Amino acid sequence: MTRDYKNYDFEGQVNGEAFKGRMGIAVSVIPARKVFDHYGYEECFNQIDEYMNEKNLDMFGVSCTVHGEDGSVSRHCMFYSKEENSLSSHFPYLIKEIDACEILKTSNKHVDEREGGKGKYGFWDIANTSVSRKKLEAFLRRVLSC
Numbered sequence: 001m002t003r004d005y006k007n008y009d010f011e012g013q014v015n016g017e018a019f020k021g022r023m024g025i026a027v028s029v030i031p032a033r034k035v036f037d038h039y040g041y042e043e044c045f046n047q048i049d050e051y052m053n054e055k056n057l058d059m060f061g062v063s064c065t066v067h068g069e070d071g072s073v074s075r076h077c078m079f080y081s082k083e084e085n086s087l088s089s090h091f092p093y094l095i096k097e098i099d100a101c102e103i104l105k106t107s108n109k110h111v112d113e114r115e116g117g118k119g120k121y122g123f124w125d126i127a128n129t130s131v132s133r134k135k136l137e138a139f140l141r142r143v144l145s146c
Contacts, residue, residue: 004133007055010144014090021058021087023140024051027133032062032078033110033123045114045121049082058087063133075126077104077136082119090144091120097143098124104131104139 004027011020028035036044048060064076079098081088095111098104105127113120 006133006137007057008137008140010087010140012145014093014144017089019086019090019144021085022056023059023061023087023144024055024057025061025063025133025136025140028062028064029066031064031066031074031076033076036123042115045080045082045119048080049119052082058085059091061136063136065132073129075129075131076124077106077126078121078123080119080121082114087144088120094143095122097139098122101139103135104128 005024007022007024009020009022011018013019032044051057052060059079059081061077061079064078066074066076068074077098079091079094081091098106099109104124106124107127108125109122110124111120111122
């Protein structure tokens with residue numbers, strides 16, 4: 001399911017508040033939303049939590065490109081923050097920037113909290129099919145390295 005993976009270290013300020021942290025982003029060929037619907041949200045988040053602990057990550061994301069049998073292409077992304085830390089405290093800011101980004105052209109947004117407040121997550125469809133992991137990286141660096 002995963003065909004690429006990379007960690008990003010971010011350090012900067014948002015609204016005068018400093019942050020520092022690490023985010024891991026996987027590239028997949030199956031939309032995260034579909035995987036979560038199949039296996040269950042809590043099971044998926046528990047697996048991601050374990051992975052984040054192993055890799056010392058503050059946030060986690062998935063960038064997905066699906067090539068349909070009819071030649072169509074669709075793109076999706078998911079971001080998750082499991083606990084409050086200096087990077088994840090800016091999750092609401094990241095959501096706002098994703099929604100406002102003209103390059104991504106997102107739709108079909110679903111943002112929520114895990115059961116018991118154990119984390120925050122968001123899923124989006126990306127209308128701009130030219131958005132690769134590298135373009136998503138550039139967006140994240142712009143937003144999270146202010």
